[in-house]
Amino acid sequence: MSTITDQAVLQVQNLDVDIRTPQGTLRVVNNVGFTARSGTTLALLGESGCGKSMTAKAIAGLLDPVAQVSGGSAELLGEDLNQMSSSRRRQVASPGLGIVFQDALAALNPVYTVGAQLGEAFRIHRGMGKKQAKAEAVDLMRRVGIPEPETRVNSYPHQFSGGMRQRILIAMAVALNPRLLIADEPTTALDVTVQAQIMALLKRLRTETDMALVLITHDLAVVAEEADDVCIMYAGNVVEQGSVQTVFANPTHPYTKGLLESVPGQGQRGQALSSIPGSPPELSRIPAGCVYQDRCPLASELCRAERPALRETGPGQRAACHFAEQVPHATVSQTGSTEKEIPA
Amino acid sequence: MLTYLRKRIISSALPLVVVVIGVFALARMTGNPAALYLPLNATEAMREDFAARNGLDQPIWAQMAQYFGGLLRLDFGASMRTGEDAAAMALRAFPATLQLAAMTMLLAIVLAVVVGSIAALKPNGLLDRFASFTSMIAASIPDFWLAIVGIWVFAISLGWVPTSGVVGAAAWFLPVATLLMRPFGTLVQVIRGAMVSALSEPYIKLARSKGATQRRVIASHALRNAAAPALTVAGDLTVGLVNGAVVVETIFGWPGIGKLMIDSILQRDFAVLQACVLLTAVAIFALNILIDLGYALLDPRVRPSAGKRARRSARRDASRHRPSQPAPAVAAERADATEHELTRSLP
Numbered sequence: 001m002s003t004i005t006d007q008a009v010l011q012v013q014n015l016d017v018d019i020r021t022p023q024g025t026l027r028v029v030n031n032v033g034f035t036a037r038s039g040t041t042l043a044l045l046g047e048s049g050c051g052k053s054m055t056a057k058a059i060a061g062l063l064d065p066v067a068q069v070s071g072g073s074a075e076l077l078g079e080d081l082n083q084m085s086s087s088r089r090r091q092v093a094s095p096g097l098g099i100v101f102q103d104a105l106a107a108l109n110p111v112y113t114v115g116a117q118l119g120e121a122f123r124i125h126r127g128m129g130k131k132q133a134k135a136e137a138v139d140l141m142r143r144v145g146i147p148e149p150e151t152r153v154n155s156y157p158h159q160f161s162g163g164m165r166q167r168i169l170i171a172m173a174v175a176l177n178p179r180l181l182i183a184d185e186p187t188t189a190l191d192v193t194v195q196a197q198i199m200a201l202l203k204r205l206r207t208e209t210d211m212a213l214v215l216i217t218h219d220l221a222v223v224a225e226e227a228d229d230v231c232i233m234y235a236g237n238v239v240e241q242g243s244v245q246t247v248f249a250n251p252t253h254p255y256t257k258g259l260l261e262s263v264p265g266q267g268q269r270g271q272a273l274s275s276i277p278g279s280p281p282e283l284s285r286i287p288a289g290c291v292y293q294d295r296c297p298l299a300s301e302l303c304r305a306e307r308p309a310l311r312e313t314g315p316g317q318r319a320a321c322h323f324a325e326q327v328p329h330a331t332v333s334q335t336g337s338t339e340k341e342i343p344a
Numbered sequence: 345m346l347t348y349l350r351k352r353i354i355s356s357a358l359p360l361v362v363v364v365i366g367v368f369a370l371a372r373m374t375g376n377p378a379a380l381y382l383p384l385n386a387t388e389a390m391r392e393d394f395a396a397r398n399g400l401d402q403p404i405w406a407q408m409a410q411y412f413g414g415l416l417r418l419d420f421g422a423s424m425r426t427g428e429d430a431a432a433m434a435l436r437a438f439p440a441t442l443q444l445a446a447m448t449m450l451l452a453i454v455l456a457v458v459v460g461s462i463a464a465l466k467p468n469g470l471l472d473r474f475a476s477f478t479s480m481i482a483a484s485i486p487d488f489w490l491a492i493v494g495i496w497v498f499a500i501s502l503g504w505v506p507t508s509g510v511v512g513a514a515a516w517f518l519p520v521a522t523l524l525m526r527p528f529g530t531l532v533q534v535i536r537g538a539m540v541s542a543l544s545e546p547y548i549k550l551a552r553s554k555g556a557t558q559r560r561v562i563a564s565h566a567l568r569n570a571a572a573p574a575l576t577v578a579g580d581l582t583v584g585l586v587n588g589a590v591v592v593e594t595i596f597g598w599p600g601i602g603k604l605m606i607d608s609i610l611q612r613d614f615a616v617l618q619a620c621v622l623l624t625a626v627a628i629f630a631l632n633i634l635i636d637l638g639y640a641l642l643d644p645r646v647r648p649s650a651g652k653r654a655r656r657s658a659r660r661d662a663s664r665h666r667p668s669q670p671a672p673a674v675a676a677e678r679a680d681a682t683e684h685e686l687t688r689s690l691p
Contacts (some may be wrong), residue, residue: 057549060553094554107547108550109568109569110643124555124556125555172554
């Protein structure tokens with residue numbers, strides 16, 4: 001974190017995403033806002049189905065046809081992505097915003113060589129010929145640490161290992177030196193040692209080009225190690241956000257606290273693992289008040305009647321809880337929660 | 345490549361022999377050619393003489409041995425009717441069939457790619473429903489009925505095209521239009537299904553995120569992936585045309601191999617029939633090799649260098665092309681929402 005320039009690269013405000021289903025319209029992302037600054041990593045943390053991927057897709061303009069942005073804005077360097085025409089988006093947003101998908105095998109086109117796919121961005125945006133684009137592809141592959149790029153550039157996606165495919169996907173996303181890189185669970189499909197390599201690669205690229213990295217993950221350990229800021233989502237809503245250090249040391253939302261307590265730590269050896277009772281509400285049955293009320297130990301009448309707004313709960317920390325001040329400090333020490341244990 | 349070809353040739357030799365034996369035996373069960381070639385009042389001596397001249401007096405296994413012996417010397421026998429070399433007759437008729445098949449498949453594929461791709465852009469949209477409806481009808485219409493109606497409307501009532509023959513471009517219209525229906529209808533459905541599933545793949549999203557235009561996304565990313573399953577089906581359909589658009593060739597008097605085959609069956613012209621079947625069998629065998637090569641060209645995962653796992657996943661992709669509704673995105677997002685990945689994923 002040597003070159004934090006703190007320029008707001010991506011500014012998301014009051015973003016809503018709806019999806020149409022036969023049963024009616026569902027709100028999958030509700031009033032989400034955050035800022036990603038250059039040279040830093042922002043983590044969007046939450047369980048499957050909490051809307052973090054939808055948020056990313058909405059920003060990248062890659063929502064499925066049944067989903068649409070129904071409110072709010074997402075500004076890339078001051079220009080609202082949702083207001084752009086599709087051709088303007090192609091010209092401006094594509095080179096400025098890179099995205100890394102979770103499943104690299106599915107995200108790479110199986111019938112083209114990786115060289116052709118890596119070179120595609122140069123051909124589209126820089127008007128390069130095949131040969132030139134291929135040379136750029138080789139450079140990119142070298143940059144993300146793929147051995148023998150000169151020969152591997154002619155290989156097909158299925159001829160690479162999972163970790164190498166993820167590297168190729170990352171190379172593709174950073175091809176045109178974007179100001180913003182969105183990584184949607186980039187390490188979920190990989191084993192632990194490769195995960196660490198991929199995270200190190202992302203961090204290196206971020207530092208080299210001073211871009212903003214939005215890391216979508218459900219892995220608390222990754223957030224603790226890699227992110228500067230965190231934005232915790234639950235049932236389509238942001239429940240708590242702030243710097244990782246502050247939030248993890250002193251969570252002010254019961255959900256955050258529950259998450260941190262469910263991490264196995266050194267001090268709890270031999271005890272039952274703590275967990276949050278219940279499961280997230282179905283999107284069609286989100287309660288009127290607080291989204292977390294059904295599982296919250298602090299829930300009261302007020303929580304059932306009125307949805308809490310995000311409010312300042314500490315320096316640079318905001319939470320959506322009526323009783324933020326009553327959330328007891330996390331019982332797990334931060335170092336304990338982030339220590340990676342390799343199971344014997 | 346050469347090992348592959350050698351393997352294919354060896355493995356297809358046995359089926360070819362079985363086909364020839366089958367046709368040889370079945371043809372002789374249709375009756376004695378003497379009944380057709382000699383006058384009704386022919387004497388017993390004339391019949392015996394005819395049988396002896398054509399080798400029909402010998403037991404069937406001896407006839408067969410003699411025939412296979414001839415095949416090894418590339419002697420396919422002579423037509424009983426004209427005395428001409430049977431292989432020469434089959435080879436002379438074959439180009440007409442191949443031209444008809446090629447023209448039909450070319451048009452069917454081009455039309456189906458256009459219609460199927462447009463239909464896949466908005467699944468369940470108006471165009472999609474119209475394409476589904478039309479293709480369903482096209483695929484189900486019986487060709488003999490369509491041929492007769494076609495002759496009645498375009499040749500007799502309107503007089504735009506000749507009723508039969510191969511003279512002039514107009515003569516192509518009815519046979520091609522009739523044969524076109526089934527491949528067109530079937531291919532529209534296959535391509536539409538394959539395009540819908542290809543367009544919902546993450547690599548399409550990635551291509552869009554790179555700033556690829558809609559045209560580039562469809563033509564070079566989705567269509568290329570949809571082409572492999574379409575090729576398999578198109579290959580099967582072509583096989584159906586090559587071994588005889590029998591009905592259509594007969595109705596329109598198209599001098600192709602299908603018509604020659606029917607004529608030789610009706611006239612118990614065994615050598616010609618056998619030559620026709622052998623020729624089409626070899627052609628289908630060659631076509632299948634071409635389809636395999638085309639498949640490998642389209643999908644690198646099925647190339648011999650690709651390895652077993654990749655080939656398996658390519659097959660899985662290819663078998664997913666059935667025309668179906670795309671699952672709503674909701675399902676994907678919510679699929680395992682009840683599971684606590686949070687607690688599971690921690691090291």
